[in-house]
Every structure is written in C-alpha cells, then in structure tokens.
Amino acid sequence: MNLQSCILTAMSSMTSGGDTRKISKGRWSSSLDEKVGVGGNVGGEGPLKKGPWTAAEDAILVEYVKKHGQGNWNAVQKHSGLARCGKSCRLRWANHLRPDLKKGAFTAEEENRILELHAKMGNKWARMAAELPGRTDNEIKNYWNTRIKRMQRAGLPIYPEELCQRILNGNQESQNVGTMTNEACHHDDLSQTNNFDIPDVEFKNFKFRHGLPHVPSIFDMPESSLFDQSSDSSHSYNFLFPTMRPTKRPRESEMLYDSFGSCSINAAPLFDQYGNYTFEKISDHPGLSLPCDPVLNTTDQFHGDNLTGSHAALNGNASASVPIFGAMKLELPSLQYPETQHGSWGPPMSPLPSLESVDTLIQSPTLEPILSDPISPQSSGLLEAIVYNSKSLKGSNNDLLLQETIATANEVANISTLNHSFQTEWDELGDPNSPLGQSAASVLTDYTPVRMCSVDGYQSTETSQDHDDKHEAPTTQFPDSSSKKKILKQVDYTQPDALLDLGWFGNNTKYESDQFVQQDALGALFGDNCQHQP
DNA sequence: AACGATCACAACCGCGGTGCG
DNA sequence: ACGCACCGCGGTTGTGATCGT
Incomplete structure (x- = not known):
C-alpha cells in the first residue's frame, strides 16, 4: 500500500486506536505558522495539521521511516503526503513511535535515576533521556514537572x-x-x-x-x-x-x-x-x-x-x-503564582539580597x-x-x-x-x-x-x-x-x-x-x- | 449529576547549533 | 562570511482524564 492510499485509508478511520484521547480535535495550521525552520510547509501542499496525531498518521510516519529512515523530516510531508511538518514528525517519532521506547510509568529505579540526573544536569532532559534507555526527554520532563509541581503544591520536599x-x-x-x-x-x-x-x-x-x-x-x-x-x-x-x-x-x-x-x-x-x-x-x-x-x-x-x-x-x-x-x-x-503569594508572603526583606x-x-x-x-x-x-x-x-x-x-x-x-x-x-x-x-x-x-x-x-x-x-x-x-x-x-x-x-x-x-x-x-x-x- | 480543580501527557513553539552551498 | 535549511532542545500550552466537592 503506498503512502497516499494509506493516508486516505487512515483519514477515514481516524478515530481508531492510538491517540483516541485527542483524536477528535486537530488543528490545521496556516502555512504562516510553519514557515520557520523545520516547520516549513515544504511541500506547499496545503495547511499542515496540528494537534494530536491519529493512528493513521502514525502508521504513515512509521511506514515512511521504515522506508527512508529517520532524519530529513521535512521530506516526510513531501513523500508521504502526511500533513504534518517535519518538526512534528520528528517529535512524534522520537516520543512515541520509536520502537525502542519503553512504555508505562516510571519505575522507582527510574525515578531515582531521574533525581540523580537532574541533580547533576539540571534541566538537560535530552541528556537525561540518554541515560534512561527507552525514555524520552519529553517524558522525563513531564515527569519532573508534574511530580515536582504536585509536591510543591503540597509543600513537600523534592529531594530525599x-x-x-x-x-x-x-x-x-x-x-x-x-x-x-x-x-x-x-x-x-x-x-x-x-x-x-x-x-x-x-x-x-x-x-x-x-x-x-x-x-x-x-x-x-x-x-x-x-x-x-x-x-x-x-x-x-x-x-x-x-x-x-x-x-x-x-x-x-x-x-x-x-x-x-x-x-x-x-x-x-x-x-x-x-x-x-x-x-x-x-x-x-x-x-x-x-x-x-x-x-x-x-x-x-x-x-x-x-x-x-x-x-x-x-x-x-x-x-x-x-x-x-x-x-x-x-x-x-x-x-509562578502560588496561592500564597498574596498577603501571606513576607516583606521585601531585602529587595536585592x-x-x-x-x-x-x-x-x-x-x-x-x-x-x-x-x-x-x-x-x-x-x-x-x-x-x-x-x-x-x-x-x-x-x-x-x-x-x-x-x-x-x-x-x-x-x-x-x-x-x-x-x-x-x-x-x-x-x-x-x-x-x-x-x-x-x-x-x-x-x-x-x-x-x-x-x-x-x-x-x-x-x-x-x-x-x-x-x-x-x-x-x-x-x-x-x-x-x-x-x-x-x-x-x-x-x-x-x-x-x-x-x-x-x-x-x-x-x-x-x-x-x-x-x-x-x-x-x-x-x-x-x-x-x-x- | 454537575461543576471546577487538578493531573498527566502530548504536542507545539521559539530558539540556538550545525552543516552546507 | 553569509544565508539557509535542518535538527534538536527546553519551555510552554492545550486537552482529555480524573478527582473532589
């Protein structure tokens, strides 16, 4: 099945499998939105879709990568007709479609590892991801942000x-x-x-x-x-x-x-x-x-x-x-705007300590x-x-x-x-x-x-x-x-x-x-x- | 049940780095 | 040296799910 037909088939079954959660909505960017960098509407074949990926789109992308390998993501749209910018394709592949990705929640060991890595690297998500096989930078980043945010809200310490x-x-x-x-x-x-x-x-x-x-x-x-x-x-x-x-x-x-x-x-x-x-x-x-x-x-x-x-x-x-x-x-x-900010916070002790x-x-x-x-x-x-x-x-x-x-x-x-x-x-x-x-x-x-x-x-x-x-x-x-x-x-x-x-x-x-x-x-x-x- | 708040996560955006012509 | 395209990174946003009231 060639990619074009794959697209047609896929588009007709957008709600099946995959990202069902967000499938119903998808934005279509104007070419203006994507004119920069990888996001460029290379093919000039109409607006690029934004938002959640569908299973069909995933299939197209996977198919493309199988054929052509990774890289040159802008060519994806050209060759596959996928209405996604190269940047989006790369991200989707790296974060979700890569075969070596490990799915599921972080294990305790991984959590510890993230702590270690973050302590050492700071917000170097990509580098942290490199130390955690099967995990993506985005995943780690989200993990960190959400967990830390939760603990902050609860007034809990982050580190042991x-x-x-x-x-x-x-x-x-x-x-x-x-x-x-x-x-x-x-x-x-x-x-x-x-x-x-x-x-x-x-x-x-x-x-x-x-x-x-x-x-x-x-x-x-x-x-x-x-x-x-x-x-x-x-x-x-x-x-x-x-x-x-x-x-x-x-x-x-x-x-x-x-x-x-x-x-x-x-x-x-x-x-x-x-x-x-x-x-x-x-x-x-x-x-x-x-x-x-x-x-x-x-x-x-x-x-x-x-x-x-x-x-x-x-x-x-x-x-x-x-x-x-x-x-x-x-x-x-x-x-950034904690609920405690107003009123309960102390004086400007030293504005510039x-x-x-x-x-x-x-x-x-x-x-x-x-x-x-x-x-x-x-x-x-x-x-x-x-x-x-x-x-x-x-x-x-x-x-x-x-x-x-x-x-x-x-x-x-x-x-x-x-x-x-x-x-x-x-x-x-x-x-x-x-x-x-x-x-x-x-x-x-x-x-x-x-x-x-x-x-x-x-x-x-x-x-x-x-x-x-x-x-x-x-x-x-x-x-x-x-x-x-x-x-x-x-x-x-x-x-x-x-x-x-x-x-x-x-x-x-x-x-x-x-x-x-x-x-x-x-x-x-x-x-x-x-x-x-x- | 309805509503709002929060969570969790995917995706997007903007920027800098790099390679190439 | 310069501009361009591509790539990758880090931060932010958007959205459905879940939870609490």
Whole structure:
C-alpha cells in the first residue's frame, strides 16, 4: 500500500486506536505558522495539521521511516503526503513511535535515576533521556514537572532527606578540607555510572563557604538554607534577580552564571556540569561565596540510598530554572503564582539580597531541621517515601527557627529604627497606591514568587501589606554577622532605591567588584531600558 | 449529576547549533 | 562570511482524564 492510499485509508478511520484521547480535535495550521525552520510547509501542499496525531498518521510516519529512515523530516510531508511538518514528525517519532521506547510509568529505579540526573544536569532532559534507555526527554520532563509541581503544591520536599543530611555532613567535612579535588568529586557512584560529557568540575580553585571569613556560619541560617546553598547553589542565587523573561533565552554558553541560573526546582543541578567555570567566577565574587563543597558530596547522595525525602536543595517552592541573567523565570507554573503569594508572603526583606541570602530566601515550605526518619516507607516508591518523610517533618522543629528568626528580626527592626525616615518613604513606596509602588520590590513581587526564608513558610519579595511591620531578618543575607550589621547600618536595605543609591550593586561595598553582575541584575530588575543610574 | 480543580501527557513553539552551498 | 535549511532542545500550552466537592 503506498503512502497516499494509506493516508486516505487512515483519514477515514481516524478515530481508531492510538491517540483516541485527542483524536477528535486537530488543528490545521496556516502555512504562516510553519514557515520557520523545520516547520516549513515544504511541500506547499496545503495547511499542515496540528494537534494530536491519529493512528493513521502514525502508521504513515512509521511506514515512511521504515522506508527512508529517520532524519530529513521535512521530506516526510513531501513523500508521504502526511500533513504534518517535519518538526512534528520528528517529535512524534522520537516520543512515541520509536520502537525502542519503553512504555508505562516510571519505575522507582527510574525515578531515582531521574533525581540523580537532574541533580547533576539540571534541566538537560535530552541528556537525561540518554541515560534512561527507552525514555524520552519529553517524558522525563513531564515527569519532573508534574511530580515536582504536585509536591510543591503540597509543600513537600523534592529531594530525599538523606541527601540533605549528607550534604550537611559534606559541609562539615569540607570545612576541614577546604578544597575538593576532582577525585573526591567523582568518587561516588553517581559519577561513576554516568557517562555524561560533562567537564570535570574543578573545585580546587573553589573556596568553600566554610573557609571564607565572610561567610555566615552554619548557625546564621536555617539548615535548609544550608542545604540550598550546598546542594543547589545555583537555584538559590537565582533569587537575586527577579524573574523576568528575556527577549532572548540565553544559552548556557552565554550565561556566565548559568549553573546558578539553571537552577532551582526544575533546573538545578546539585553540581553543575559547568561547575568549573561557574564556581570560579562566583567564588571570586566577594559576596558570593559558594557553598559548594557539599555539592561534591551530593554525588553520592542519591546513591544506594533510599530516597527518603527532605528539604533538599531543591525544595518545594524554590523557583525554577532561572538563569541568573536574562531568562529569569520560574519553571513551575504553580510556583509562578502560588496561592500564597498574596498577603501571606513576607516583606521585601531585602529587595536585592546578597547571593548568600538567596539561598535562604528560597526555601522549602518547611524549614524544619532535617530529621531523618529511618522508618520511613521506602518500598512504596520514591515519591511516597518523600511524602511520608515530609509529613513526618511537618509540625516539628519550627520553634527553634522561629525564635531565631524573631530574634534576628528584632535586631533588624532596631537597626531599622535608625532609618525611620527611610522607612517611611519606603512605606510610601510600598504602598500599592503610590506611583512608586511598582518599584523593585514590586517587580520582584510580580516575577519572583519565590518562597523566602521564613518561619511560617511563605514569604516572598512580595510587597505584602504588612511588610513594614516585619523587618524580617536579612540575617542570612550577608556574608557574616559583622558585615551584615555594618551594611544594615548603612542602609535600610528593605528599600531598593536606597540600595541602589548606596551602590548595593556598585560602589561603596565590597560587592562592587562585580559590576557586571550588578548591571545585569539591574537590567533584570528594571528591564533592559532601565539600567541603574548611578 | 454537575461543576471546577487538578493531573498527566502530548504536542507545539521559539530558539540556538550545525552543516552546507 | 553569509544565508539557509535542518535538527534538536527546553519551555510552554492545550486537552482529555480524573478527582473532589
């Protein structure tokens, strides 16, 4: 049967088999829609169909591939008459028709593997798929997005607690070591089992957070923030820059801090494949001590362990892949506009906190210290185990953090008193009715539904109504307590404008060295056309 | 039963990389 | 060097199924 007749036959029986779910609807694109790239209406034989594939179309495509092999997908339409663009054909083949595809739900083993891979690669779905035979990038991506989204909504941690525990341990170890060698970095099974063409991460030039004098101590921040920093430095720092969509999506190669940027829930390699490049850059930044030592230890976090859930590096409400410069967006829809965003989110603690603080700001819903539950159910699958552990964590150990945070808040409040006049202005600025109400904080509000460090969970850069009575502790936002206080006395950093005036991004501070960072941050904040005016 | 919310997944879109003329 | 076509990737959208009220 030739393809043309096959089409006719197929079209007449479109509702049989295959994608019955969506078969009833199919869009027909105008040629305009497909004029670009592979989508081009090569044959010029009329509009290309869009939407769900029918079994008949599948048959045509399979037949074509059998005859001509893969590739040259635009020729499919020419030779088979299939009213699909080459791009669509390729996708259909790769995701559904390939004979080597594995159907069905992910197994627990595969889920673990995905966690591993995502921790290592971030949102490199295709590469992850290459490590999971029979699985497609789209499949993995969907899996990740949906599951993570679900867990975020439930306020559940993404990564196993055990993982975080190890990260913490790794922190302590690295404190002694100070540096990490490639060997250490790759001793774990994860590394050994992966064949990624990931450049070795060189940590010898990397200064770990605990070795840096200006780095906050482990007691300066919630443990979970440590995990953020240690295990997922990248996503943590993303918060520094508001979530704004760039006109162009930067590529990894273009993004200086991509490893950070690509992080978060969705895109957050615990240890980035570009670590060498990135870490060196970041570590050179005086205020951006990278907490990455544990990263190295994360390599074995997943391994051989029951993934029992925790507030891991990428916990529930951290933002999604947020390239630090440029594409600052949250990958997870549920994150973008969480229901908690309005009202319940905290004050704009620091509109533009130091990168350190970012870790703290992006928190899992629960900030409880890690409590490992060795009796957690593990036979029921990864997600179940995580859920179980998360629930077991809930409701416990918030008190200590609460007290600590309150204490810090009081401290900050006292300091803020000195800046009362500023504060008044800030209140005005914060006033949604104020013409200046849409300042940086508002920008952050609009685009950065990132959960802030907090006791009660949901805070954000949101200019919440009560932000003025919560000078919530930027405690963890400064390299160390001394410098923190110093800066606090210099500026009411709850005021973005004040920060700008004081050269938060520029002069007068030790952060000045990376002005390009600052400029980009401002660009991200205010848009390309609104750079900071010194 | 009706409705809305959410889930799960397929498909689309836009972009960058690459190869070729 | 340049433009074009193709390819692949990552993010987003659309849609039917399922669940909860």
